[in-house]
Amino acid sequence: MAPRSQTPKQQLQAAITYPLDWLEERSGIVGGVKYFLFRKVPGDVNWFQTLGAATLTAFLVQALTGVILAMYYKPTTGDAYNSIQHITNDIWAGWLVRGMHRWGASVFIILMFMHMGRVFLFGAYKYPRELNWIIGVLLLAMGLGEGFTGYLLPWDQTAYWATVVGININGTAPFLGPFLSQFLQGGTYINDTTLSRFYSIHMLMIPGAIFALIGLHLYLVVRLGVTSPPWSKEAAGTGSTEPPSSTDGRSGLVSPTPRRSAD
Amino acid sequence: MASDRVVERRRVFQQYKADVKERGKPFYPYAMFHDTIMSLVVVATIIGLAVIWKWTIPGAHHIGTEPGWLGKLYDAPADPGTTNFVPRPDWYFYFLFYLLRVFKWPWTVFIGTIGLPNVLLVLLLAMPFIDIRSERHLLRRPVALVASVLVIVSMGVLTYKGATAKEALGSEIVGHVPTWAAKEGFTGNTPALAGAKLFAVSGCLNCHTYISDGGENLGAPVLTAEGAKGKGIAFQVAHLKCPACVNAGSPMPSFVGLGDDNLKKLAAFLEASKGVGKH
Amino acid sequence: MQQPHDEHPHVPGPSLWPIGFAIGVVVLLVGLIISPWWIGGLGAIVALGFAFLWVRDLTRGTELTHAPEVAPESAAARPAAAHEAGSPPERYPRAKFLELSTLGLGGVIGGLVTVPALGFMVLPPFLKQGFKDIDVGPLSEFPEGKFVIVTFASDPAEASVSRKTAFVRYNGPQNGQPSFTIISNHCAHLGCPVQPNGPLDQAHASEYKGSAIIPTVSIAGFGCPCHGGQYDTEGNRTAGPPVRALDRYSFSIRNGNLFIGKPFSVSRVDGTGATATIHKWTFAYPGEHVSGLESWLYPIQPPH
Numbered sequence: 001m002a003p004r005s006q007t008p009k010q011q012l013q014a015a016i017t018y019p020l021d022w023l024e025e026r027s028g029i030v031g032g033v034k035y036f037l038f039r040k041v042p043g044d045v046n047w048f049q050t051l052g053a054a055t056l057t058a059f060l061v062q063a064l065t066g067v068i069l070a071m072y073y074k075p076t077t078g079d080a081y082n083s084i085q086h087i088t089n090d091i092w093a094g095w096l097v098r099g100m101h102r103w104g105a106s107v108f109i110i111l112m113f114m115h116m117g118r119v120f121l122f123g124a125y126k127y128p129r130e131l132n133w134i135i136g137v138l139l140l141a142m143g144l145g146e147g148f149t150g151y152l153l154p155w156d157q158t159a160y161w162a163t164v165v166g167i168n169i170n171g172t173a174p175f176l177g178p179f180l181s182q183f184l185q186g187g188t189y190i191n192d193t194t195l196s197r198f199y200s201i202h203m204l205m206i207p208g209a210i211f212a213l214i215g216l217h218l219y220l221v222v223r224l225g226v227t228s229p230p231w232s233k234e235a236a237g238t239g240s241t242e243p244p245s246s247t248d249g250r251s252g253l254v255s256p257t258p259r260r261s262a263d
Numbered sequence: 264m265a266s267d268r269v270v271e272r273r274r275v276f277q278q279y280k281a282d283v284k285e286r287g288k289p290f291y292p293y294a295m296f297h298d299t300i301m302s303l304v305v306v307a308t309i310i311g312l313a314v315i316w317k318w319t320i321p322g323a324h325h326i327g328t329e330p331g332w333l334g335k336l337y338d339a340p341a342d343p344g345t346t347n348f349v350p351r352p353d354w355y356f357y358f359l360f361y362l363l364r365v366f367k368w369p370w371t372v373f374i375g376t377i378g379l380p381n382v383l384l385v386l387l388l389a390m391p392f393i394d395i396r397s398e399r400h401l402l403r404r405p406v407a408l409v410a411s412v413l414v415i416v417s418m419g420v421l422t423y424k425g426a427t428a429k430e431a432l433g434s435e436i437v438g439h440v441p442t443w444a445a446k447e448g449f450t451g452n453t454p455a456l457a458g459a460k461l462f463a464v465s466g467c468l469n470c471h472t473y474i475s476d477g478g479e480n481l482g483a484p485v486l487t488a489e490g491a492k493g494k495g496i497a498f499q500v501a502h503l504k505c506p507a508c509v510n511a512g513s514p515m516p517s518f519v520g521l522g523d524d525n526l527k528k529l530a531a532f533l534e535a536s537k538g539v540g541k542h
Numbered sequence: 543m544q545q546p547h548d549e550h551p552h553v554p555g556p557s558l559w560p561i562g563f564a565i566g567v568v569v570l571l572v573g574l575i576i577s578p579w580w581i582g583g584l585g586a587i588v589a590l591g592f593a594f595l596w597v598r599d600l601t602r603g604t605e606l607t608h609a610p611e612v613a614p615e616s617a618a619a620r621p622a623a624a625h626e627a628g629s630p631p632e633r634y635p636r637a638k639f640l641e642l643s644t645l646g647l648g649g650v651i652g653g654l655v656t657v658p659a660l661g662f663m664v665l666p667p668f669l670k671q672g673f674k675d676i677d678v679g680p681l682s683e684f685p686e687g688k689f690v691i692v693t694f695a696s697d698p699a700e701a702s703v704s705r706k707t708a709f710v711r712y713n714g715p716q717n718g719q720p721s722f723t724i725i726s727n728h729c730a731h732l733g734c735p736v737q738p739n740g741p742l743d744q745a746h747a748s749e750y751k752g753s754a755i756i757p758t759v760s761i762a763g764f765g766c767p768c769h770g771g772q773y774d775t776e777g778n779r780t781a782g783p784p785v786r787a788l789d790r791y792s793f794s795i796r797n798g799n800l801f802i803g804k805p806f807s808v809s810r811v812d813g814t815g816a817t818a819t820i821h822k823w824t825f826a827y828p829g830e831h832v833s834g835l836e837s838w839l840y841p842i843q844p845p846h
Contacts, residue, residue, distance in 0.1 A: 109355045177827075237278050342702075343702075347737070372829055516762075525760060
């Protein structure tokens, strides 16, 4: 119980920290979040290095809009087209959510490529971040898989025929190609089960894998740290013991302050 | 015992951690603030695209299968028995789509479909094991620089070519015949008009180009000014019946199945096509 | 005798017997209400059994049931007793047994759950496949020597999603039987819909039992708009990336009507019309070579 001599501000602080302490004592989660938020990153990180977070945001937009669209979409060949029309034309803000999902897919893929390019050009796939790079490539492949499986769902001419060609492309793989084609199609030609399969893969299988891999990806980023831009004069890892320059405020996001200042 | 390289890179990583600990800034609020701004840009872009997609559709209610600035909201319902549709994937697959056109010989098909893409995927996965130098400065990594420029440029070119690739859909092109007649000046020429319609629906534009229609993929000659070459109707009919007899080595298939009447109309059309604006 | 006042009160250790006793009592009570009489009896037996075990546990360690120890009679027996009191060395260590059986049982559980589920995911596209014979109309609909475009549902149960288009040409009689050339409209490169090269007779388009029928005026061959594949009137590839000729359908004639049946793949066709030699292969997906060196890339076809 707060003694009556505490100021209102102190009482407010106590009121906020009490539930956090309760949670921390029973789970340790508050400490984890604090570690994530207040961990040190190199002082010279660049705007290009925000592409990873941007990709994550795009994916979260996709996940959210996708789950909500699933409340109105009907995954059978008889109803899919009509449900899409319904969503686009009749339901309040349906056009917006559907549009966000459809264009969010393009933005997500562009950002993945840009993020991959940035990591490559910064050499941030080298020791000790090789595993993270591999996870990232797998995420790219899965993102493209989401695009492919999701494309069939509106069940219009574009969707159907692009999927026919896509499945047949898979079928040209030697030995197991025809089996892969028939497995994806759910039969000898595209039918009702094809749509159900693609829906299940698009909604459950690949997103589950993506969530897991993103979790691993972020864990590794926190554990291994973020690299400095390679051109930076004060790159972390170069071990320079000179005081960082405080006049060059344009070398990156953050200009490291001289160690003399109170911190 | 670990090799020198391994020992060195471990040392550098320890130095990195020490540097960050000493001179780094907390992720929140410094880096996270910029992440947040970028995320806002991303979300605004997505919403903006969704809005443009819907509200640039012509018509009072902005619905239906008419395209706006960003294309249609949806196409006609799927018809597995159609003979009238040209498939396209989503734009980010255009580079793969165009690869299929690059590998146009039957024995090379599987290279374009799964060979090349899988090789690239494997290379990408194996990148950290191929490039084991610890150098990160781009100007001191010439192979990486050249490779990345090549990849970016070629993917860009392939995507662009995939986006602008044209096909000949007979049912669509037959509607262009009046425009052709006006440009080439054979509007009053009945056999030429009939021949033009035949030309549109008989698959000629799958290989040939005429004014702005047709697929340039297989390298067949442009026929916009075919009539100006003075070959004559008899030659055109004989050529259509057996192209390889008249032009040795021609890969063009025979169109004798159209029948003599139709062939004469086609020949009339070709001979009447003297070039745009040249009557 | 125990001291009257122990420093530590005798608290019974943890035990499952009370739970069994409770279950027995419940079953007994339920059995008194519901019909088969032996349920109550069963419950009574269970309750009594667990009660006995429970009481035995409670009284263990008290002098009530324990006889006082008798010292061995001779000194010679003592070392033997002491030796026997030590536990014999274990021949099969318990920890290892537990490890192996945990992993083994875990594997069994995993298998029990995933094998049927994975089988459910993977096998059905390969089982019970096959094609039905579809009635597309009387023979009079198909004039000799001209192609007719027929769009039919290859599985009436699946209706519109199983729609297929075929180019049907009656070739005249062959050995007393009507001869048909029925060519599939799926391009042999990657499955795009193939177009007929030539004018159609839309004015005489008709319908038969849900199938759409469009006659043609004259066709010089077939072309695919996707990547420029070209075929002649027998379906042979004449230009472009297609890896073989167009697939064909087998057919049968019943009661004067044409029935379209199972599709098959064709590497090439020699000759034309009723006397053509068709090099037939098992149905393969577009893009797969069926003859020549590259057909070795696709040695086994899944059941179609």
